[in-house]
Amino acid sequence: MSEAGTGSAVDVVIVGAGAAGLSLAHRLTASPGPGGRPASLVLVEPPKGSPGRSPARTWCFWGDERDEFDSLVTARWHRLRITARDGHRVCFTSPRAYQMIRSVDFLHGVGGLLARRPGVRRVEATVDQVRDVPGGAEVTGHDAAGRPVRLHARWAFDSRPPRELPPARTTLLQHFRGWFVTVRADRFEPGVADLMDFRTAQPAQGLSFAYVLPFNRREALVEYTEFSTAPLTESAYDAALEDYVHRVWRPAGHVVTAVEQGIIPMTDGRFPRSAGESVFRIGVAGGATRPSTGYAFAAIQRQSAAVAVSWHAGRTPRPPMPHAARHRLMDAVMLRALATGRAGGAAFFEDLFRRNPPERVLRFLNGTSTLRDEWAIGLGTPVPAMLRSLLELPLLPRRKATACP
Template sequence: MNASPVDVDLALVGGGGAASLVLAALDRHGPPGLRIAVIDPVHKRGQDRTWAFWGTPGTDLDPMLSASWSQVEVVTPAGRRVLALDPLRYAMLRSAPVYDRAAEAEERLGAVRFGAAAGALDDDGERVLVRDVDGAALVRAGWVLDSRPRAPRRPGRTSWLQHFRGWWVETDGPTFDPGRAVLMDFRTPQPARGVSFGYVLPVSDRYALVEYTEFSPALLTDEAYDTALRGYVDLLGLDRAALRVREVENGVIPMTDGPFVARPSPRVVRLGTAGGATRPSTGFTFSAMHRQAEQVARALAAGRPPLPRPAYPGRHRWMDAVALRALDRGRVGGVEFFARLFDRNPAERVLRFLDGATTVAEDLAVMRSSPLLPMTGAVVGDAVGRLGGRLRRDRAPAPVSGAGSRRP
């Protein structure tokens, strides 16, 4: 244990995907001589997750991709639709090369690593004192980037989860089309409340990630996930006896209109899901984390505070809240909602919308493609909910002076 805290310019609290992307971006763009600390009890290594995202080719991520596709399929009980994504592409990135690149960047940057869980972040407006969970001072930093998971500031009016299980499967003979991914296959049995789909991300004609996903309020049991995956494999017409499951992936991602606080104190900035990088309507996070990392590094290189822009425009967060409310209240079916989205818009527009990159005119076109009357009801319900929440907060008693405490 250090007798006194280490002084640095920047402390990364949490060492997962968000911090790994920041380290790599700082290695490329950051100012020379920046003093950096990384504080996390686990030094991430190996394959513990897979990120799928869309974007244009020619980025720093290209050398690390496991696969990418210029065509994807969206499948409903009514039929199969093949979507050409050009000039975008759908890509798969596994965690091991991301962590390896971050470790190399960390070494080149001369970062100091603390293998401890961070506790309180005491921000006096000039520096931030990072303590461990026992209260011992670890680091005094000019800025802290905190990517630890945390709940929104207050519960959302709608709180769902994207939860999934995937099998990395291998076959002896050619089975998959490596030139095309299955983005969403809605032929899976639909839950009573929510929407489910399968997808297939082929790395080669004999190796692919086959996954079952739900957007719904509650998790399933282990047996239920496996049953759903077995059913989806059968639906694809694959011989389960001939498949070898090489790895299993699980995940849970929040889908909520609850507000995440991106800057809880003057010199603490939250990244990743805690900083609003997760799209409430889909659970997609990676592209926003990558943007945040680039913005942080370029800001520091220019001598500016490391403050990334909001991950998504405010109007998109409102549209997500409305869509979640409509799905949660059963005003619109999930299969119908997503099928119409892809049927009535160019695929490239849908993907840019889901990534928060569309114009207002394109957003209006996306809105027109949704079921009008159910969504209008959801808009009204959302407005009433927002007004009610504001009135409740206005009527709440003021906190007693001196009774609060500073929290990380």
């Protein structure tokens, strides 16, 4: 063949082998496809060492020990805690465990399953274009040696992060840097996860909090997170982490064994899930990130499961929106209130947990809340600020973001 990777059409090509791409490939090939035959699927990922490869990270979500990825879970916590700026704590037990999966474990575990399934092929290439062609979709790019790659499929799913954010009325950034730390003496509570500890130095605009996930009494992931309009420098993140660790945990010396860092757009922009008749976007590119929280892993699982059900039933496998319309509206109102300063940053979340049973707030954060939950949560927020933000939403233009962070 004159072009690397060129061949006859397959059922599906998935661009990207991260959480979204691997989850969809797993579900599409877990059982026979339409007609009872195994799916033919090509999973395209950037060459090793290329900038297109995502760095190692952790994904957290609420789940059960019966979940299909249970064997890949690094740690789980049933006891959760919120700590206000004045030190007041809300500690509670969650009916569903808060769980962490390391991306390296997920990629290895699910990748191993796919390697044993007939009809699944992996190609390393940098993708330049995914487009409709007669009868399906075409994916073109080049491999590590610069040779062209061209793939044809009935359906193509693109999980690459968008180069630009969609036009939005409000866009904030959730940006963070986390240390995996080891301390010399017992300091952490291994059964308790600190979801939000507001005893961090609060920025002039926006809000910040620490996020502490202990693995045992001497090891934990300690993360500094900000909601604001611009990220910090690495030295500024490290200074904030150093201040928090020494002031709150007072370790007798600590060692940073690994670091993770990232930026999550918090936007009410509408992420298009279709890029053509046979080309779809999934994962973060398909709107899986919850605008108010930055959580995406559980939504990715819901989205990929729905796509697989449609494909196995012989229907057009168009990805559904993974978040309910009313949740997106509530998120848009909250983002607007925070961005305008009408709702005080840290105080907003502190009051949210003080005025509601924690389980109700967790259901909302996880996207499983009822209308009754949401009505009660709304009454517990600064109503005038939220009402003003709600009423002005239809009048605000959606402005294009300059670039995707």
